[in-house]
Amino acid sequence: MIQLDLKSRKSIYEQIVDGFKELIACGILKEGDKLPSVRELASTLTVNPNTIQKSYSRLESENWIYTVSGLGCFVAERSHKPDPAALRSLYSEIEECIMQLLFLGVTEKEILSKLQEFVSERGKQA
Amino acid sequence: MIQLDLKSRKSIYEQIVDGFKELIACGILKEGDKLPSVRELASTLTVNPNTIQKSYSRLESENWIYTVSGLGCFVAERSHKPDPAALRSLYSEIEECIMQLLFLGVTEKEILSKLQEFVSERGKQA
Amino acid sequence: MIQLDLKSRKSIYEQIVDGFKELIACGILKEGDKLPSVRELASTLTVNPNTIQKSYSRLESENWIYTVSGLGCFVAERSHKPDPAALRSLYSEIEECIMQLLFLGVTEKEILSKLQEFVSERGKQA
Amino acid sequence: MIQLDLKSRKSIYEQIVDGFKELIACGILKEGDKLPSVRELASTLTVNPNTIQKSYSRLESENWIYTVSGLGCFVAERSHKPDPAALRSLYSEIEECIMQLLFLGVTEKEILSKLQEFVSERGKQA
DNA sequence: GTGGTCTAGACCACT
C-alpha cells in the first residue's frame, strides 16, 4: 500500500504521511475507511510503531484522518473550507518547481501541457 | 538580496539555496555573475559563514553555480540537457501538490489558471 | 438523548459522562429520574456495554448518580456542600481558558458577554 | 518555571504544553523569547527529552512558538486572526465548567463575579 | 484488540 524509500531525503514518517495523503486524495482510501492499525502497519513496513504513530497523529492534526481511541484511525471527510495556509504552501511549492523546470530549459509550452494533463487526469478520479 | 525568515520551517541554508535559485531563474543573477563572498553574505545576513558555505556547496553540486578557487562563485550557464531524473522528480512533486489541491476542494479551473499565471510570469523573466 | 461524535478527540465513555452531566445540569434529567439501563443504552448507541458501565461508574464516583443494585441508576440530589477542591479545579480550568482567549486577541468585553450568556442560559434551565 | 504534577490525569507532555501556554499568555514569556532547550528542560524536569520534544512540536503546530533548527525554540508573535476552532473549543470548555459549577450549587452571581475578576485581572497584564 | 504516552539511548542535520 505504501512504499518506503530508505534512501530518500524525506524522513520515514513524512513518507508515510505523504503516502496516505496520496491514497486519500486519489480516492483509493475513501471517507470513513479504516487505516491499518499502528502495529500492523509497523510490522508490514518493518518500522517502529512509534514512527507510524507519529505519522498518524500528524495526519490527524492536519485533518486528513480522525482517531477513535480503541477502534482505530479513519479517513476524515473532505473539508470544504480548506486551510488557506495549506493552499498557499502547496501553491508556493508548485511555483518553485515550475521555476526550476524553466531554468532547466523546459519550455513554457511543455510545462503547461504536462500540468494540464495532471489536472484533468486527477480531476476525473475525484 | 536574499530574505531570511527564521520562522519558516525551512532551514536557513535551504532558504539561501532556494533564494539564489530564484534569483538565477528570474534572471536577476545572470550567467557568469559573481555571487557575494561567503564572508560578506554571512555578515549581511548575520548568519554563520559555515551556513553560507554549505548553501554554496549545495548550489554547486546541483550545477547552479561553479566555484573558481581564489576568485569566488559564479552563476553557471543554463543547461540545455536537463537531467531527466531531476525533471521526473520535479514533475512528480508538482503532481502530488495538484492532487492535494484537488482533494482540498480547489476546482480544476482555479488550479489551471493559477498555474498558467505562474508559468507565464516566470517565463517572461527568464 | 445522547449524541456521540466519533470524530471527537474525547473518548466515547467521556462523551457519555459529559452528556449525562449536561442532561442533569440542564434539568432534563431530574433528581430521582432513572437512567437507561446499561444494555439498553449500549444498544441505542451501538456501543459496547462495558463502555456504558464505565461511564455510569464514573458518574457515580463523582456523585452525579447513585446505583440501586437490581433496579438501575438514578440521578442524585444536587449537592449543596460542594467539594471545595472540585470548585477550585473548575475555576482554575476556566481561568486558564480565559487567559488563552485574551492572548488569542479576544477582547475582555467579548469574553464577558459570552460568559454572561452562558451563565444566564444555564441558570434558567436549572 | 514549569510545575509537573505526576499524579495529574493530564499527561506530562500536555502539562508542559499548557504550562508554556500559560507563561506566554501571561506575558512572562514574550514574543521572541527563547524557550529552554529540549535537553536542558528535560534534565530540569527529569523527564525524557522525547517528551519535551513532543510538547514543543505541539506548541509549534498550534503556532505558539516557532523553531529554528540548530538554534532553539522561540515564542511566536501573537496571532491576530485566531483559529476559530480553537476559540470554539475554549468557549465550550468554559461552558462545561460553568454548567458543573451551577450544578454543584454555586449561584449565578458568585460565578459571574469570579469570572469578571479573572478577566479584568488578566486583561491588565496583557 | 485499539491508540497514546513514556523512557532510554542512538544518530543525523543544522548553526
Place this chain on the structure above:
DNA sequence: GTGGTCTAGACCACA
C-alpha cells in the same frame, strides 16, 4: 550546541 528522527520496549486507557 541546537532540534528532529528513529528504535526498542514498556505501560496505560479505551472498546
